[in-house]
Amino acid sequence: xxxxxxxxxxxxxxxxxxxxxxxxxxxxxxxxxxxxxxxxxxxxxxxxxxxxxxxxxxxxxxxxxxxxxxxxxxxxxxxxxxxxxxxxxxxxxxxxxxxxxxxxxxxxxxxxxxxxxxxxxxxxxxxxxxxxxxxxxxxxxxxxxxxxxxxxxxxxxxxxxxxxxxxxxxxxxxxxxxxxxxxxxxxxxxxxxxxxxxxxxxxxxxxxxxxxxxxxxxxxxxxxxxxxxxxxxxxxxxxxxxxxxxxxxxxxxxxxxxxxxxxxxxxxxxxxxxxx
Amino acid sequence: xxxxxxxxxxxxxxxxxxxxxxxxxxxxxxxxxxxxxxxxxxxxxxxxxxxxxxxxxxxxxxxxxxxxxxxxxxxxxxxxxxxxxxxxxxxxxxxxxxxxxxxxxxxxxxxxxxxxxxxxxxxxxxxxxxxxxxxxxxxxxxxxxxxxxxxxxxxxxxxxxxxxxxxxxxxxxxxxxxxxxxxxxxxxxxxxxxxxxxxxxxxxxxxxxxxxxxxxxxxxxxxxxxxxxxxxxxxxxxxxxxxxxxxxxxxxxxxxxxxxxxxxxxxxxxxxxxxx
DNA sequence: TAGCATATGGAACAAATATTCCAAATTCAA
DNA sequence: TTGAATTTGGAATATTTGTTCCATATGCTA
Numbered sequence: 100x101x102x103x104x105x106x107x108x109x110x111x112x113x114x115x116x117x118x119x120x121x122x123x124x125x126x127x128x129x130x131x132x133x134x135x136x137x138x139x140x141x142x143x144x145x146x147x148x149x150x151x152x153x154x155x156x157x158x159x160x161x162x163x164x165x166x167x168x169x170x171x172x173x174x175x176x177x178x179x180x181x182x183x184x185x186x187x188x189x190x191x192x193x194x195x196x197x198x199x200x201x202x203x204x205x206x207x208x209x210x211x212x213x214x215x216x217x218x219x220x221x222x223x224x225x226x227x228x229x230x231x232x233x234x235x236x237x238x239x240x241x242x243x244x245x246x247x248x249x250x251x252x253x254x255x256x257x258x259x260x261x262x263x264x265x266x267x268x269x270x271x272x273x274x275x276x277x278x279x280x281x282x283x284x285x286x287x288x289x290x291x292x293x294x295x296x297x298x299x300x301x302x303x304x305x306x307x308x309x310x311x312x313x314x315x316x317x318x319x320x321x322x323x324x325x326x327x328x329x330x331x332x333x334x335x336x337x338x339x340x341x342x343x344x345x346x347x348x349x350x351x352x353x354x355x356x357x358x359x360x361x362x363x364x365x366x367x368x369x370x371x372x373x374x375x
Numbered sequence: 376x377x378x379x380x381x382x383x384x385x386x387x388x389x390x391x392x393x394x395x396x397x398x399x400x401x402x403x404x405x406x407x408x409x410x411x412x413x414x415x416x417x418x419x420x421x422x423x424x425x426x427x428x429x430x431x432x433x434x435x436x437x438x439x440x441x442x443x444x445x446x447x448x449x450x451x452x453x454x455x456x457x458x459x460x461x462x463x464x465x466x467x468x469x470x471x472x473x474x475x476x477x478x479x480x481x482x483x484x485x486x487x488x489x490x491x492x493x494x495x496x497x498x499x500x501x502x503x504x505x506x507x508x509x510x511x512x513x514x515x516x517x518x519x520x521x522x523x524x525x526x527x528x529x530x531x532x533x534x535x536x537x538x539x540x541x542x543x544x545x546x547x548x549x550x551x552x553x554x555x556x557x558x559x560x561x562x563x564x565x566x567x568x569x570x571x572x573x574x575x576x577x578x579x580x581x582x583x584x585x586x587x588x589x590x591x592x593x594x595x596x597x598x599x600x601x602x603x604x605x606x607x608x609x610x611x612x613x614x615x616x617x618x619x620x621x622x623x624x625x626x627x628x629x630x631x632x633x634x635x636x637x638x639x640x641x642x643x644x645x646x647x648x649x650x651x
Numbered sequence: 652t653a654g655c656a657t658a659t660g661g662a663a664c665a666a667a668t669a670t671t672c673c674a675a676a677t678t679c680a681a
Numbered sequence: 682t683t684g685a686a687t688t689t690g691g692a693a694t695a696t697t698t699g700t701t702c703c704a705t706a707t708g709c710t711a
Contacts, residue, residue, distance in 0.1 A: 129687080129689090130688085147424050160689095161690050163689080164689070177668090178697085208509075209639060210507060210513075212642055213503070213507055213639040216638050217501075217503055225493075225497075230420065236485045236486060256539075258539075259539035259542070267627070328412075351638060354630075358535075358629060359629060360489070362492050363485060363488045363492050367484060367488050405657080407658075427699060428698075436659090442701085453700085454667090454700090
């Protein structure tokens with residue numbers, strides 16, 4: 100039976116199915132396809148970011164041979180095969196805008212909302228794990244661990260995070276003080292040499308928070324930022340910048356990832372101090 | 376100075392340089408480029424596997440705007456920028472599971488902690504989705520939607536949740552007031568017929584919160600509870616009880632699931648009121 | 652408000668990439 | 682060795698994707 104008549108089964112839907120099919124084809128292939136199979140097996144992760152020409156060159160076969168390989172794997176061509184890996188590489192493109200539209204149309208009550216927020220939270224946490232800048236994180240911990248007093252600043256949506264940080268710092272006996280926005284009264288006179296400001300703000304960035312941060316910087320007090328983007332105005336004012344992206348659901352953005360980052364920071368700092 | 380005359384510096388050679396340049400551009404950009412910057416900052420890992428059209432759509436700008444963005448970042452075009460990420464992302468699949476494993480194995484103590492908290496958060500969210508009592512949830516929404524004023528009470532670990540609820544209620548124009556523990560001063564005189572108390576507390580249960588709740592009940596003001604167990608002392612005092620269990624890591628308990636429940640409650644109540 | 656500088660979107664164009672096709676090469680069986 | 686069946690490579694083509702350009706829109710300054 101010629102290879103191009105191999106009963107075409109459905110294309111693999113997951114990377115695992117792909118692996119299985121690769122194994123199933125195993126030996127019985129002609130030489131060039133064999134080469135493709137073995138090169139692919141060893142370079143699964145490259146498929147997402149390579150062209151056919153590159154993969155073919157890697158397998159040391161002409162592009163047309165590689166195309167045949169894609170077809171006997173069950174795909175219509177290279178593009179379709181690549182799509183599988185691109186999606187696996189950057190998992191899930193759930194389109195929240197349309198889901199929200201559906202939700203509004205559909206029956207769904209509060210439990211449906213809950214499901215959406217749980218999902219958004221999970222994705223935010225996954226995103227955090229994938230995108231955290233480890234260097235920035237340890238730098239932040241280091242700076243904070245050396246602080247005489249940690250001034251936690253966060254208003255509006257960041258306020259719950261700030262208060263949570265203050266709570267955990269207190270539990271861990273780390274000297275920290277929560278700056279409340281209440282009454283427009285600010286405590287910047289409390290900033291002393293050797294202290295550190297931990298500033299938290301997300302778009303639209305709070306004026307007060309930025310102003311306290313720049314004030315601190317002007318006085319030579321280090322600033323650690325917890326914000327949403329490196330391009331945040333807070334980033335420029337800071338000595339260490341931690342970014343956390345929350346997946347939003349409709350107009351609403353939760354705090355799962357931010358809270359996870361906050362507790363990590365607090366516990367890491369508490370631990371570092373305990374050891375010193 | 377028009378953006379396309381920004382002195383063209385050499386293109387970033389590493390992802391870190393890229394980040395730095397992104398941060399340096401910061402504010403001064405026109406709207407469309409700002410959108411590009413934001414979207415890119417949050418989706419660095421997708422660049423390797425996406426087309427300009429996809430990235431542009433994600434940033435909600437036309438492809439030509441995205442091209443301009445690539446150019447002011449110092450690249451000749453999208454292809455060149457993408458090459459940086461395709462090469463940088465040689466290391467396997469940044470699939471969540473393996474990334475988590477890397478973090479746990481990683482050198483930095485802080486990254487390890489983060490991995491643990493992320494994992495705990497995810498598990499808490501899953502638990503919440505599985506165990507939610509739908510009847511109690513809709514009952515809580517109903518009671519809150521009818522309230523004249525919602526009094527949000529939560530101290531210590533529950534305080535961040537309470538302040539977050541107050542924030543979201545305000546955003547949704549739901550009359551709500553946050554009872555602060557500050558100064559031992561409590562606002563129970565503010566409780567009026569037709570109001571509702573939303574009380575949040577976890578073991579070890581806060582005296583003050585319980586006392587406000589029982590006070591409210593004595594006056595015939597309904598109480599909605601957000602707590603950790605049906606057997607919580609708060610449960611007995613309440614007209615609707617929502618329970619949320621957080622998975623703890625070591626001695627530390629995060630708030631992912633609680634926050635998810637809180638935002639659900641707030642949005643559901645806001646929506647219900649909007650419709651009425 | 653006029654006039655200038657800048658930003659924007661889309662259509663036209665260019666380049667890269669995927670895909671097909673078929674003549675030539677190879678293999679295998681008789 | 683011959684012929685049929687299969688595999689192979691590359692040239693031709695189709696499709697997708699990237700890039701440029703410019704007319705129009707927008708915002709700013711005087």
